Amino acid sequence: MDNKDFEVSAPPTDSVSCLSFSPNADILAVGSWDNNVRIYEVAPTGQTIPKFMYSHQQPVLSICWSKDASKLFSGGADNAARMFDLGNPVNNQSTQVAQHDKPIKCVKWIETPTGGILATGSWDKTIKYWSIGNPTPVGTVQLPFQLYSMDVVYPLLVAATAERRIVIINLTQPTTIFRELESPLKWQTRVVACFPAGDGYAVGSIEGRVAIQYVNEKDQAQNFSYKCHRSKDGKEIYAVNDITFHQHHGTYSTCGSDGTISFWDKDTKTRLKNLEINQGPIPCSAFNSAGTIFAYALSYDWSKGFSKQPPTPIVKIMLHATTDEEVKRRPPKK
Template sequence: MAPVSQFEAKPAPGDMVGSVKFAPNSSSRIIASCWDARVYLYEIQGQGEEAHASLVREFPHKAAVLDVCFGKDDDEAFSTDLNKQINRIDLATGEQIVIGHHEKPAPRIAYSREHSILISASWDGSIHFYNANDFDQAPIKAQLPGKAQALAASPSKVVVAMNARLVHIYDLPTVASILNGKSASELTPWQQRESSLKFLTRAVACMPNDAGYATSSIEGRVAVEWFEDSAESQARKYAFKCHRQTAPEEEGGGDIVFPVNALAFHPRYGTFASGGGDGTVALWDAEAKRRMKVYQKIPNSVWALAFSNDGKYLAMSVAPGFETGQEDYSGEGQSQILIRELGETEARGKGAK
């Protein structure tokens, strides 16, 4: 079934948006982190051809905002910026407080509603776990063997991908036990893995059924893996090429490879979307190992993706990439947040009900 509509959040953000997230309870509320040192809050209104997304409020920061996520409800958010700060934002009042710091900026944060834990992972090679019920309590800090590049949380796990193809997985119930004083154990990774991808990880997304995760790289590939450490489960993992174009014959032919900047799992069907520097978004069936759909090409790179909590909407951050030369890059005045309303079965995989 064709999507009911696709529309743009207006007014557009002032620069490249590195992260878009839907609210945990409302499928119409979106926040976005922007390099213009702002967090944007939008609200979707109307249905079908009348659907549109309007700006509700801006939340100025002192430096470019790298990532943002919702907290315990639709009025709480957290952000991380180039000032090396972790911030809590009251979306209703606009109040912002600094709840933590890293020695270098933290490119990614994630929130676990199941365990009331905020997680931040930094380029300083550390990961912090905060008790979201008591920010006066010092976070648990663990040293990573590399610089954090991507981060995602499932109902029971946190996956952090680093440079040098390193991946650490933490068990959230264990983290919660330490934070709540029920365990005096030192925090260690639940699993340590080497990425199935040969090049730098760009994005991580966890399966909604808590079974595993997907990672993507700068070299046009995606890998799908499962948490269970049995030989049978690990034999199921696979990787594939994507977000590539064929060069014209006069230019030598062959593949033009683009980074896969974004991944997002559908909350109901467990299929996932990927977005790349080639300006395309594709839907994939992780279980059937097949591509379901490629949407119409967008003139600029896709930087972030998010499904709404009911799977009705797919939000896409679009801005110029570095493919044509970094000296020409500017997201100012060219960035968009596009929102696609999905058909009822559009993201349903082969075996889904």
Template sequence: MNETSGEFRLDDPPQDGITTVEFGNSIYNLLVSSWDCTIRLYDIKTNLLRATYKNNSSVLDCCYFETSHAASADTNGCVKVYDINTSQETQLGIHEQPVKCVEFSADTKCLVSGSWDQNVKLWDPRAPNEVTCVQQTDKVYTMTISNEKLVVGTAGRRVLIWDLRNMNNAVQKRESSLKYQTRCIRAFPNGQGYVVSSIEGRVAVEYFDPLPEIQKKKYAFKCHRVKEDGTEKIYPVNAISFHPTHNTFATGGSDGLVNVWDGFNKKRLCQFHRFPTSISSLCFNADGTMLAISSSYMMEEGDKHESPPDAIYMRPVTDQETKPK
């Protein structure tokens, strides 16, 4: 435990690469997906593993929906839902290739999955197999939902913005302002825009409104770069999570560092200590008092005989660390 911050590690972590950590409406329930073919549910207040859902293949993403349900996306192309109260599992449907991301839209009550088969599918969790399928420009790498908007980041540095109420045509088609492969996209809680990160230690702040005076506000900045022996090492920015009330956001990189940013005022608010290995996922809880941090080697340097064990850290955060100055 970090005595100054109250930070602690969760017991019974996944046994292989951690892909997603996500809080639900409860500030204490944390959902975790992993390459070890599990979805795990933790009670962070008591540091207990409440449930483990076994899968037939590695799980690349997970999300909560409607308080007591979870969804998962796996390498077999399956989209599944779980009733947390009854432990009942239902397969909603399938993609032709691994499913990289799954999100829930509270506005439209649909689950959205994005796959390396270049398709996004919309599912009604109450009526399995009812689906809308929309082809994207390339493999789907990352997605985020902002009210009725769906933002999809694909290979080839493309960003497509859709209206979930009418998926006939993309509302906007953009090229990422970052020069290298997109790693993560997350939307501002206030609905104004989104933040995108790349493998090349950069983050861009983007706005939905196409008006030229609004687009002038967008910018990009360097981060997760470490000088060692006079050489600057550049690391992928793997994870982004927004504080639910302050519109600030945390980034996690393969340098093992977590930074908190004020995107509107272009300032870094704080940097936490270095974690043992790459940060693969981040998530603030619903009241913004806790940040879940997954430290999990992401094979950046190939298969190693020894790498730090996969771990999930819970870090209490304060307004001083997360509120705009």
């Protein structure tokens, strides 16, 4: 591990499921299988100060921020989405703002031209849209199978479901499926992430592969897939657990069950940097809004099932100061 990486103090007591930085401050939210959401302030020195914590009744599976960063939303295995108001954190209380019939796997805040909406995607095979304060959804999308991953860059919403289906929604018509297709990867989808420009998305699978996909048919000649997160001899293959885009450079990171992180430039199809953390699986990651801090978790990622959970699992969250070499695009080769 890079000696310069800072360890977040007072981490969760069970596996980390999700990380998300505030869109306008160095405040990190963390969701965990210990049923809690924790919020930390990251000082300029790299030290972290635990600020708030609130609970679900089951593991937390996803978190996201409102655009103005005043609210944090979380979805859990208790079938509920909750909202925490950082401007008015009364006794660390949160409010339930959404409900599904099965666990909520993904929550995403959507900033539309007419205001903010919360999208929740669930194992009950639906995406629901919520206007905060209204107990009934303002719209519902029926998915072909249960949802595994979802990302939004307005007006693009991409959802990945079981059976390798990818659903694309144009949020100007939020309850209509714009396109449904099969993943270009042959194994189960683990994560989907939209390009910052909103013109495409990346897909990661359990079988150590990433696919870069453009939405417009005229751009689809640029689509490609590649192998990653494998042992040097190629015999050991690991899940790609998370894909995180750098908002300013359009480059991205992948993290895997093999305990490594790679930074990539899709336009020149190059790996910019590989970090060998090698302390166990890396389930999730996040860039801060400036793109200068990269947070990653170290904890069991359930990729080998419940029975393979280590007897004394490691649970850490690390903060890595990014360098230009890792996140800046390379000029194309002549």
